[in-house]
Amino acid sequence: MPWLEWHKRDDDLKATAKTPYRLLQPIQSLSHGDEDAPNMLIQGDNLEALKALLPYYAGQVKCIFIDPPYNTKSAFEHYDDNLEHAQWLSMMYPRMVLLRELLAEDGSIWITLDDNEAHYFKVMCDEIFGRRSFVATVCWESRYSRSSDTSLSLSHNFLFVYAKNAEKWKSVRNKLPRSQAQAAQYKNPDNDPRGPWRAIPFDAPEVRANLEYPITTPTGKIRKPPQGRHWARTEEQWLQLVDAGLAYFGKSGDGAPSFKQFLSEAPEIVPNTWWEHEDAGHTDEAQKEGKLLFGASTFATPKPERLMKRIIHIASQPGELVLDSFLGSGTTAAVAHKMGRRWIGIEMGEHARTYCQPRLAKVIDGEQGG
Ligand SMILES: C[S@@+](CC[C@H](N)C(=O)[O-])C[C@H]1O[C@@H](n2cnc3c(N)ncnc32)[C@H](O)[C@@H]1O
Known part of the structure; x- marks a missing residue:
């Protein structure tokens, strides 16, 4: 090495x-508070x-x-x-x-x-x-x-x-x-009674054939993962998110699939x-x-x-x-x-x-x- x-x-x-x-020498006169x-x-x-x-x-x-x-x-x-x-x-x-x-x-x-x-x-x-x-x-x-007298x-x-x-x-x-600035990224545009939330995209990098199932938006549109990407979880897990009322398709209601992460449940960072x-x-x-x-x-x-x-x-x-x-x-x-x-x-x-x-x-x- x-x-x-x-x-x-x-x-x-x-x-x-x-x-x-060497031995440490205690100095009693400088000691303060609980002696033990x-x-x-x-x-x-x-x-x-x-x-x-x-x-x-x-x-x-x-x-x-x-x-x-x-x-x-x-x-x-x-x-x-x-x-x-x-x-x-x-x-x-x-x-x-x-x-x-x-x-x-x-x-x-x-x-x-x-x-x-x-x-x-x-x-x-x-x-x-x-x-x-x-x-x-x-x-x-x-x-x-910034100092002005340096390169x-x-x-x-x-x-x-x-x-x-x-x-x-x-x-x-x-x-x-989470800092206040990080917490401020969580909003509640739809007045969800569960409190402020953030949309986490449901797609992830790289192609994975077993994670490319079609997802139907509330308006009936069929969504597939974007080019070169896959869905982040299995179809069963996606359906669980839908059942829990966590699926989100953007303001239009038929955008890219994502899911809600609530501030109250967001883990520390x-x-x-x-x-x-x-x-x-x-x-x-x-x-x-x-x-x-x-x-x-x-x-x-x-x-x-x-x-x-x-x-x-x-x-x-x-x-x-x-x-x-x-x-x-x-x-x-x-x-x-x-x-x-x-x-x-x-x-x-x-x-x-x-x-x-x-x-x-x-x-x-x-x-x-x-
Ligand atoms: C940059 S200061 C530390 C400041 C400290 N972090 C604070 O918040 O006040 C470095 C300190 O190390 C002490 N120091 C330097 N050499 C030392 C040594 N050999 N043994 C003990 N302390 C030493 C210096 O006296 C100085 O107080």
Whole structure:
């Protein structure tokens, strides 16, 4: 299998094993709420912290989200985002190995990045997780405005999704509720007492000789599948739809056969890989959420709570464990708590105390913003 080569790669492959096991030191004065709650905010370098968690949590984390420094060559107020390219890969490699070990058999890991490192990181992660564990790359519309001082204005961040076992994960991941815009596609032009509905075409691609039976419209017209297509279900199933009053032939009453799908019965939707800001929030919104919590002294690069809600909803159930080892201002832990998940957050900066701890204390006390 091809792999990515970088300076000191051989040392980095051994870094996880060489990291010493250290004990976590509880700080009672910073603890808040129920002492027996299973949640943990850890201040420290995540390489050591993840290794310290390994004996207790290996194979137990259902959803990992990380938003590591993107290597934008910026010096943010709370952390530096300016590593030499190979050093950034050296930093990420052993941490990803540990995160994989912490992941549950039916767990998933979500990583945000941008063009600075994303494509190198993807090749590195394919090696660590195996290409069969790669689920998809989500494009999140992180920005809706356009900047005029660049050749192509950047609108998105990448969200890489890996699962420990992609096949297993498919059967446990949650679908999404329909958004208001999606629900608005259901109308009720004939005042059907069963409520708003949508016409689902009854034909499907490709010719299938056994699914080409004639369908008679209410005005007596005979309909056959369009050229190169077949009916989506058997004749018996079509007649069941007719009996249930679900058959629809368009406004004219003798158009192409379709059937009614009612909003009240429409299943939730499978998440896709294009996440618009209307559904998943955007960077401006995250800044505003920060201002509400912290006043003028905001954190530079937070993620919006709506983005985290979406990821945590898809990837976990209430009571399951969510981990973020690049916690920043504490968004993942805050949203996980509001959603009834257990959580562990790791942040090395002093903002673990000045942002994360006060933010999470507010959430424990019932803060419901974001
Ligand atoms: C982009 S920010 C995360 C922002 C976060 N998603 C939020 O909503 O606020 C990345 C964070 O990773 C932290 N970080 C960087 N290297 C780390 C390390 N080795 N161990 C722990 N935290 C680290 C930085 O201090 C920074 O706060």
